[in-house]
Amino acid sequence: MATTYTIRVENHSVAPQSYTIFAQQPAATGPGVYTNAWATLQHVTNGGFDVVNYTPEDGEPAPHFYVNDIAYDAGEEIDHSSVASAPIEVDFTGKSETIATVIQQPNRAFLVSYE
Known part of the structure; x- marks a missing residue:
């Protein structure tokens, strides 16, 4: 039976945030373009959370992701200066x-814990 992995992103940054989950280290290929975004969580309110689940195919290694907050709306180019810090x-x-819980703190820094 395949294992399902869960990433829970909690927003404690004091303002609504949008988050992008990358399958590889985020890389911009030009102004406003990220090419390796895997999933997005839009407009997570302060004190709120959202969840993404992933079940790898048999034989695939355990997943490895990067999470960052990026201010955008669907269809918009991303303002790289809006990125909080390193993912x-x-x-x-x-x-x-x-299960990994990613918490964005009021200073916009991230913490991750596993359960």
């Missing part, structure tokens, strides 16, 4: 836990 790494490799 937080979520890496399930070698872990028995299957």
Whole structure:
């Protein structure tokens, strides 16, 4: 039976935020363009959260993601200056836990914990 992994993103940054989950380290290929976004969580209110689940195919390694807040609306180009800081790494490799909780703090820094 395949394992399902969960990424829960909690917003404690004092303002609504949108988050992007990347399958690889985020890389911009030009002004306003990210080419490796895997999933987006839009307009998560302060004190709120959203969840993404992922079930890899049999034989695939444990997933490895990066999460960052990026101010945008669907269809808009991304203003790279709006990115809070370096993304937080979520890496399930070698872990028995299957749930990662990413918390964005009031200073916009991220923490990650596993359960």
